[in-house]
Amino acid sequence: MSDGKKRMLRSLAFGIALGLVAWGLRATTSLAQExxxxxxxxxxxxxxxxxxxxxxxxxxxxxxxxAPKGPDPTGAVTGVAADVAVKDAAKPTLLEVMxxxxxxxxSINIVWTLVTGFLVMFMQAGFALVETGxxxxxxxxxxxxxxxxxYGIGMLGYWICGFALQMGGVGAVxxxxxxxxxxxxxxxxxxxxxxxxxxxxxxxxxxxxYDVGVFALFLFQMVFMDxxxxxxxxxxxxxxxxxxxxxxxxxxxxxxxxxxxxxxxGGGWLSQLGxxxxxxxxxxxxxxxxxxHMVGGVAALAGAVVIGPRIGKFTKDGTPVAIPGHDIPMAxxxxxxxxxxxxxxxxxxxxxxTDMRIAVIATNTMLASAAxxxxxxLVMMAKFGKPDPSMMANGMLAGLVAxxxxxxxxxxxxxVLIGVVAGxxxxxxxxxxxxxxxxxxxxxxxxxxxxxxxWGVIALGLLADGKYGDGWNGVPGTVTGLFYGDVKQFIAQxxxxxTCFVFVFVTMWVFxxxxxxxxxxxxSAEVELAGLDLPEVGALAYPExxxxxxxxxxx
Amino acid sequence: MxxxxxxxxxxxxxxxxxxxxxxxxxGMTITEVKGFGRQKGHTETYRGSEYKVEFLPKVKIxxxxxxxxxxxxxxxxxxxxxxxKFGDGKVFVSALSDVVRIRTxxxxxxxx
Numbered sequence: 207m208s209d210g211k212k213r214m215l216r217s218l219a220f221g222i223a224l225g226l227v228a229w230g231l232r233a234t235t236s237l238a239q240e241x242x243x244x245x246x247x248x249x250x251x252x253x254x255x256x257x258x259x260x261x262x263x264x265x266x267x268x269x270x271x272x273a274p275k276g277p278d279p280t281g282a283v284t285g286v287a288a289d290v291a292v293k294d295a296a297k298p299t300l301l302e303v304m305x306x307x308x309x310x311x312x313s314i315n316i317v318w319t320l321v322t323g324f325l326v327m328f329m330q331a332g333f334a335l336v337e338t339g340x341x342x343x344x345x346x347x348x349x350x351x352x353x354x355x356x357y358g359i360g361m362l363g364y365w366i367c368g369f370a371l372q373m374g375g376v377g378a379v380x381x382x383x384x385x386x387x388x389x390x391x392x393x394x395x396x397x398x399x400x401x402x403x404x405x406x407x408x409x410x411x412x413x414x415x416y417d418v419g420v421f422a423l424f425l426f427q428m429v430f431m432d433x434x435x436x437x438x439x440x441x442x443x444x445x446x447x448x449x450x451x452x453x454x455x456x457x458x459x460x461x462x463x464x465x466x467x468x469x470x471x472g473g474g475w476l477s478q479l480g481x482x483x484x485x486x487x488x489x490x491x492x493x494x495x496x497x498x499h500m501v502g503g504v505a506a507l508a509g510a511v512v513i514g515p516r517i518g519k520f521t522k523d524g525t526p527v528a529i530p531g532h533d534i535p536m537a538x539x540x541x542x543x544x545x546x547x548x549x550x551x552x553x554x555x556x557x558x559x560t561d562m563r564i565a566v567i568a569t570n571t572m573l574a575s576a577a578x579x580x581x582x583x584l585v586m587m588a589k590f591g592k593p594d595p596s597m598m599a600n601g602m603l604a605g606l607v608a609x610x611x612x613x614x615x616x617x618x619x620x621x622v623l624i625g626v627v628a629g630x631x632x633x634x635x636x637x638x639x640x641x642x643x644x645x646x647x648x649x650x651x652x653x654x655x656x657x658x659x660x661w662g663v664i665a666l667g668l669l670a671d672g673k674y675g676d677g678w679n680g681v682p683g684t685v686t687g688l689f690y691g692d693v694k695q696f697i698a699q700x701x702x703x704x705t706c707f708v709f710v711f712v713t714m715w716v717f718x719x720x721x722x723x724x725x726x727x728x729x730s731a732e733v734e735l736a737g738l739d740l741p742e743v744g745a746l747a748y749p750e751x752x753x754x755x756x757x758x759x760x761x
Numbered sequence: 762m763x764x765x766x767x768x769x770x771x772x773x774x775x776x777x778x779x780x781x782x783x784x785x786x787x788g789m790t791i792t793e794v795k796g797f798g799r800q801k802g803h804t805e806t807y808r809g810s811e812y813k814v815e816f817l818p819k820v821k822i823x824x825x826x827x828x829x830x831x832x833x834x835x836x837x838x839x840x841x842x843x844x845x846k847f848g849d850g851k852v853f854v855s856a857l858s859d860v861v862r863i864r865t866x867x868x869x870x871x872x873x
Binding site for chain 1: 806
């Protein structure tokens with residue numbers, strides 16, 4: 207650097223330093239001399255929610271301005287009675303205070319529902335990384351793209367009609383302030399009882415549901431639906447045609463998922479097995495072991511059956527051939543991201559930040575994840591002498607899937623037990639699906655989500671301890687499982703599990719068969735052998751790296 | 762002009778490079794390769810299915826030098842790359858018909 211430049215920089219630095227000192231002096235001295243003017247009280251806190259929504263811009267007629275507030279480093283005097291807007295500061299009424307309490311309670315719940323919903327949205331990244339890490343490099347861009355795009359496609363389908371079919375008749379969600387417009391459910395009368403089948407309000411989130419509570423509910427339910435939608439992309443990876451995938455994305459978000467979700471969460475018939483037939487509280491699924499994961503896993507099963515195994519996956523006599531994933535660190539990172547997102551998935555399903563059961567739910571979730579990972583690791587070490595990173599990841603996810611239904615209803619030791627069983631079950635299931643059923647599932651989606659989704663709702667039927675859930679699905683009393691005395695709850699869980707499997711498998715198998723006839727689900731053999739990245743999505747995941755063929759495996 | 766091609770274990774690359782430079786070699790090209798000879802591969806398991814790892818990662822070093830340097834270079838490679846176990850690699854020496862420097866167009870010994 208030339209001398210002239212050095213001198214200029216030095217002067218600049220000196221000038222900046224001088225300026226900072228001057229500004230600092232001014233700031234500290236001015237605070238001592240002029241107290242900052244008091245801000246006029248805002249109206250948001252005080253506007254009663256019962257009245258028509260008033261724009262929060264016009265300040266209410268201000269009472270006498272409160273004494274100016276000095277700096278408060280601990281918060282001891284921030285947030286006081288003066289922050290509650292009342293007509294006459296000298297004569298506050300109980301109703302005004304109650305209005306504020308009610309407003310704040312619902313606000314907390316809405317914030318909670320939204321923020322946990324954002325966490326679940328981030329799970330899309332987790333799924334993308336897991337699936338891409340477990341597939342081969344030549345298909346990485348395509349696998350990533352499917353997981354990326356299913357987010358948008360699923361959301362659009364859900365906005366068009368999925369949400370309406372699922373939640374159109376759920377009624378008033380109290381924790382979100384009432385959601386009054388969701389009160390239209392198509393019901394059939396069977397066996398002398400109402401069988402709710404699907405909702406009919408809320409299409410396109412139109413003007414009839416333009417409600418803050420409904421919008422929060424939509425966001426939250428949407429990200430759950432997208433979790434289901436992204437599961438089959440793993441089981442069908444490395445050979446799924448892009449156009450077939452796009453059609454699938456709309457179908458599962460518009461019909462398959464919303465229908466079953468309506469029956470369990472939308473006030474439909476599975477949730478009313480208790481009210482209608484005395485079977486406990488009906489089929490109970492707190493955060494979606496069956497609604498989300500089993501639906502995804504069974505759809506994955508149907509898709510994998512129809513699309514067939516990858517070329518070279520099975521030898522002529524049916525022995526499975528190992529096709530190792532190309533990026534294990536990516537897959538395990540994705541697993542951690544999923545585990546993190548699950549802190550939104552399970553505790554968020556209270557739809558209420560003021561329901562302190564969220565502490566139990568979150569901790570149970572965490573415990574089951576660790577137990578699942580560890581149990582799977584032990585099984586692999588016992589069988590093969592070394593831990594298998596992909597199975598450790600599957601184990602953690604299996605524990606999370608399995609705890610998703612019972613998380614709000616079980617003790618911590620039960621959560622660990624559920625996780626341990628899940629970790630063992632997922633390993634057994636992977637071998638069963640691959641070696642016995644001869645189905646090719648590159649990432650273990652069927653075993654993680656299908657098998658353990660079923661285990662989750664069954665586990666609830668066994669281990670729910672009766673400490674929570676009073677009034678669930680309209681049935682008085684807390685949710686209790688078989689080991690705590692309620693055999694009927696267990697039966698309701700079994701009915702729900704069986705219904706899920708049959709409904710989803712049949713629907714998705716027929717769907718994929720029909721789609722195969724119309725546009726075909728699978729890429730050609732040449733495309734599959736070369737890799738789907740260029741032929742299907744026109745972009746190589748790793749164009750600059752020389753890809754050397756695997757050590758005698760794959761192509 | 763001779764070309765010396767050495768296929769060695771990846772972790773000895775630095776040692777081989779230093780040894781070659783010490784005997785007067787100024788340039789070289791390396792490629793990451795996979796291969797096997799008498800060193801057997803091994804069997805691994807992925808999700809319960811066994812698969813053979815037969816092609817093992819190696820590094821190929823190619824050096825072009827004047828005839829009188831070739832023997833010294835080969836000795837340098839062998840000394841620095843040997844561990845005594847199967848899989849140490851091999852060196853191939855071949856005669857070149859021509860060498861061209863792209864920048865100047867020089868040919869023959871002057872281009873080495």
